[in-house]
Amino acid sequence: MITIDAAGMHYKELNRLIREGIGKGIKKFFLENINGQYYIGDGIKGDDVVININGTPGNDIGAFMDGPTLIVNNNAQDNIGNTMNAGKIIIKGDAGDVVGYGMRGGRIYILGNAGYRVGIHMKGYNEQLPIIIIGGKVGSFFAEYMAGGIIVLLGLDDSDEFDGDYFASGMHGGTIYLRKKIDFSKYSKDVELYEADENDMNFLKKYLIEYADSFNIPSEEISGKPFYKIMPSSARPYAHLYTSA
Amino acid sequence: MTKSSFSNIQSEYLALIDHNKCVRCKRCIQNCGWGTYSFGGDKILADHSKCVACGRCYTYCPEGAISIVKNPTVLRENANWKEGLIKNIWRQSETGGIVISGMGTTFKYKKYFDHILLDACQVTNPSIDPLREPMELRTYLGKKPSRLDVGLDENGESVLKSKMPPQIELQTPFIFGAMSYGSISLNAQKAMALAARALGIVMNTGEGGLHDDLVPFGKNIIVQVASGRFGVHRDYLNSGVAVEIKIGQGAKPGIGGHLPGEKIGADISRTRMIPVGTDAISPAPHHDIYSIEDLRQLIYAVKEATDYEKPVSVKVAAVHNIAAIVSGIVRAGADIVYIDGYTGGTGAAPNIIKDHVGIPIELALAQVDERLRDEGIRNEASIIAAGSIRSSADAVKAIALGADAVAIGTAALVVMGCHVCGKCNTGNCSWGITTQRPELVRRLDPEVYGERLYNLISAWSHEIQEVLGAMGVNSIESLRGSRERLRGVELTDAELKALGIKHAGL
Numbered sequence: 001m002i003t004i005d006a007a008g009m010h011y012k013e014l015n016r017l018i019r020e021g022i023g024k025g026i027k028k029f030f031l032e033n034i035n036g037q038y039y040i041g042d043g044i045k046g047d048d049v050v051i052n053i054n055g056t057p058g059n060d061i062g063a064f065m066d067g068p069t070l071i072v073n074n075n076a077q078d079n080i081g082n083t084m085n086a087g088k089i090i091i092k093g094d095a096g097d098v099v100g101y102g103m104r105g106g107r108i109y110i111l112g113n114a115g116y117r118v119g120i121h122m123k124g125y126n127e128q129l130p131i132i133i134i135g136g137k138v139g140s141f142f143a144e145y146m147a148g149g150i151i152v153l154l155g156l157d158d159s160d161e162f163d164g165d166y167f168a169s170g171m172h173g174g175t176i177y178l179r180k181k182i183d184f185s186k187y188s189k190d191v192e193l194y195e196a197d198e199n200d201m202n203f204l205k206k207y208l209i210e211y212a213d214s215f216n217i218p219s220e221e222i223s224g225k226p227f228y229k230i231m232p233s234s235a236r237p238y239a240h241l242y243t244s245a
Numbered sequence: 246m247t248k249s250s251f252s253n254i255q256s257e258y259l260a261l262i263d264h265n266k267c268v269r270c271k272r273c274i275q276n277c278g279w280g281t282y283s284f285g286g287d288k289i290l291a292d293h294s295k296c297v298a299c300g301r302c303y304t305y306c307p308e309g310a311i312s313i314v315k316n317p318t319v320l321r322e323n324a325n326w327k328e329g330l331i332k333n334i335w336r337q338s339e340t341g342g343i344v345i346s347g348m349g350t351t352f353k354y355k356k357y358f359d360h361i362l363l364d365a366c367q368v369t370n371p372s373i374d375p376l377r378e379p380m381e382l383r384t385y386l387g388k389k390p391s392r393l394d395v396g397l398d399e400n401g402e403s404v405l406k407s408k409m410p411p412q413i414e415l416q417t418p419f420i421f422g423a424m425s426y427g428s429i430s431l432n433a434q435k436a437m438a439l440a441a442r443a444l445g446i447v448m449n450t451g452e453g454g455l456h457d458d459l460v461p462f463g464k465n466i467i468v469q470v471a472s473g474r475f476g477v478h479r480d481y482l483n484s485g486v487a488v489e490i491k492i493g494q495g496a497k498p499g500i501g502g503h504l505p506g507e508k509i510g511a512d513i514s515r516t517r518m519i520p521v522g523t524d525a526i527s528p529a530p531h532h533d534i535y536s537i538e539d540l541r542q543l544i545y546a547v548k549e550a551t552d553y554e555k556p557v558s559v560k561v562a563a564v565h566n567i568a569a570i571v572s573g574i575v576r577a578g579a580d581i582v583y584i585d586g587y588t589g590g591t592g593a594a595p596n597i598i599k600d601h602v603g604i605p606i607e608l609a610l611a612q613v614d615e616r617l618r619d620e621g622i623r624n625e626a627s628i629i630a631a632g633s634i635r636s637s638a639d640a641v642k643a644i645a646l647g648a649d650a651v652a653i654g655t656a657a658l659v660v661m662g663c664h665v666c667g668k669c670n671t672g673n674c675s676w677g678i679t680t681q682r683p684e685l686v687r688r689l690d691p692e693v694y695g696e697r698l699y700n701l702i703s704a705w706s707h708e709i710q711e712v713l714g715a716m717g718v719n720s721i722e723s724l725r726g727s728r729e730r731l732r733g734v735e736l737t738d739a740e741l742k743a744l745g746i747k748h749a750g751l
Contacts, residue, residue: 015549038542043479043550059542060533064550066479079533082546083470085478098533102474104518120532121473123518145473145528147519173520235523236506243342244671245333245596 002026007033011058015039022046022068030054036077039063041070047086059096062089065106078115081108084130090214097139103130103149107207110134111215116164117141124148124174133211140164146232147173152204152211154222155180167191168230172237176230177204179222187230190237196227253335256293259314260302264288266310273302273311278675278685300664301675333596343597345503347669347679348655349496349590349633350600356588357607357740358639361646362749364730366717373719375710381720382706384650386487386627387412387556388580410580411556413467413486415650416445417706418721419640421698422585422631422654423469423491423560425451426476427504427513427525428592428669432689433661433678434459439695441465444702447486449652452502452527454516455481467558470547472501473527475517479550487581488547489558490540492531495589495632498562498603502527503593508672508681541577548578556580563587563609563632564602568616575617575626583652584609586632590655592679593670606632607646611745614647614726623726637705641712646744647726660701661694 002021006014014037018029027048031040034055041051041062049068053061056074063082075093083102090109097115100108105128113136120141122130130149135156142164143151153176168176169188177196187193196204204227212219260281262273267289274282274289281295282302296313303311320328329351333344366372373380387410394406421437428451435458437448442465449467450459454476459466463484470477471491482488493499504513504525514521534540544557558581559574561567571582586606591599610630617623630648633655634640640651655665662676669679677689709721718724732749733741741748 012549019552039546039549042546043482043552045479060546063546064477064479064482079542079546082533083474083477101533102477104478117532121528123474125515125518128518144532145526147523170526172523235520238524238526239506240341241343242345242503242505242595243336243340245336245344245346245667 001028001030003030003032005032006037006055007035009037011037011039015042018051019044022049028052041065041068041087041089044068062087062108065089075112081106084108092215094136095134099134100130100132103132104128105130107131107133107210109211109214110136112136113138115139117144119143119146119149119151121145121147122149122151122174124150131207133207135215138164141166141169143168143171143174143176145169146171146176149174150177150207151175152177152207153179156217156222168232170237171230171232172235173232178228178230179225181228190232190234191230192233194229194231196229200229201227252339254332254339255318256296256316258296258298259293259316260291260296261312261314262289262291263310263312266308268308268310270307272305272307276301276305276675278673278680278682297666297668298664299666299668299675301662304662343595345505345593345595345670346599346667347590347592347594347671348665348667349588351667352600354588354605357605357736357744358635358642360733360735360740361607361642361744361746362732362734363638363641363645363712363716364732365715370717372717373714375707375714378714379719380710380713381722382417382709384415384418384721385412386415386558386581386629386649388626389624391624411487411554413447413556413581414445415447417702417709418644418650419444419702419705420446420467420629420650420652421448421657422589422652423449423451423467423489424592424654424658425453425469425502425504426456426516427451427453427508427681429658429679430677430681430686430689431456431458431512432686432691433658433694435691436661436689436694436698437657438462438465439691440698440702443695443699446702449489450476450485452476452491453504453513455484456516460484469560470543471527472529472531473517473525475519475525475527482547482550482555485555487556487558488551489560489581489583490531490543490547490579491560492534492540493560493562493564493585494591494594495562495585495587495603495606496591497594497598498564498587499529500595500598501529505593505670505672510681513681537573537577540574544578558583558629560585562589562602563604563606565604567604567609568612571613571628572616572620572622575622579626581627581629582613583629583631584613585652586630589632590658591669606630606643608740608743610643610646610648611728611743615745618726637708637712640705641709641724642731644721645724645727645731647728649725656701657698660697661689 029051036058038058043064047067060079066085069088078096087106094112095114099118116139133152279295396406441448452471466485468485469489559579560583587603627649630643631652674680731746
């Protein structure tokens, strides 16, 4: 275990200390006085490494990350889990734009809202199944070009406020689950809405429990309502757009 | 609307068989990836409409019984209503689609390399004989420090105190340009990997991930990160000698990648982590890059993930304000800038973009080199030039215009048998290059073509040494940006000014 006081520290120095610590076999990190440092957890490995972040981290936390867990006890900024491969990011507040861009595996749990382009170009293949669960609302271009993985929108505050525009445009793989029905006319024509069945709920159960535990929410509060799911209507939405010369 | 199957488009080529020579061995049926040939019971039949003139059948016909000719009966000649324009109107009226194709533009724009002449020594300064005297082609790509600190060690010997930024060492100033696993076959990538290792140069994965079979070639590989982030993860970033962030490509500036679903089989689906048969679309921009500042953020995200041990390259298409753009890229922290001219190739791109967007690499290079020198930051990044480098002469001229090294893509595929038919997007390549069909891929032997690639680059390197010797220069570095050694012919004042060269005779 190590505590790093990051007050006034440049991200390059902070991340060097983290990489060195992991190299020495340290498993638990407590980062204090974090104030906008970029790239925390960028490209690090180690399934049992846990980094607690106190303060507000800067962009690109967990980029290219491959195994560790990041816990942000506050809001976070843009590009969380950029092209992340494995591990877990827990945000006990709101997240900025472009969460999980090109994400390939691991989990991102956000208690509050997230910004634009969440889950853009998320991928998945067999056991590599990235999962994002968001407690609040999301901005426009949600799940754009989504090609795999799972995103769950919980809408925990139960308000009827609309999520973003251009919902799931270009989606051609993966599944989105919704805890509240959104006006379907707002969705892209590339997707279709279904009611989640028992198989879906059984699949989601362990992730929803893990999510609830991460934020100390009673899990009944989440699972008490019917879920819907959104899937692409075609694996090839742009097939007819082109003709060969 | 009801769709009529009748097409106005007639066969572009005729596959003619001399039945007196033909021994019905059926090799043509086997070799053609397009299904042109079939056996009619007693003789070979040809469906001309399927022929794309890829040259595979006649190359492998043991009797020389096949000839492919341009269909002489197609359309009236008209300099304004050209054949291609009329056919595209038919094609688009029949399908409603955007016309796409592979390879670079087929338009006849001015090729500036063909209007630039090299200098040579006569009397007043001696030329060098490269057969007898040392002639250095070794090139280092990466940031060069603005100053060097030299000190003394404990024994009083001079030592370099400055820490050199990471460099890619090339034994000759060529690299293989980015062509992804998906757009080309694994065997085509392996041929380049074998050649790169033997030559002491590098190849580039393109945006398709790194196949396990290529991992051992890491010292000769640049890995690419593009907007679709296909195949990108921590170990991938650390598996090559450098990481390239692809912003743009000369064949399709401003738009993203497009690997048609026909080429997404099980293995590509696994490496790209997308469904089988889907179109692999890379978004037009990186959605984490909307500015130079954002580019800096991704460059340093990559540097953090690679512990600052790998140079980071940024690839852009040559467009109108390229000099200012490259200045920004260098200031954002790129160690290498790869500039791709408008005649560069692609696996698939809309013709509207390919034929009408971008600028020539020659003009871009001269402007970029001049701008970076003016701003005092030319040492901050190396420049790679690409966009149909067709010969060693093009390479020498590109270096004299300001490049550190050149990249070849189409030329490398031509080595493997490519006849530049431009149908890469269909996935039917008879040569086993731009296809994922196992029976076609199998015929491309990486050892054979690896050796031929080695031969080509060795020959071009010797030619460059000859030219350097003639100019009295004994190192390729001494020629970089030396535009005084170039002269133009048949060029306007504006063109000469943009190229930064004098007219021949002056």
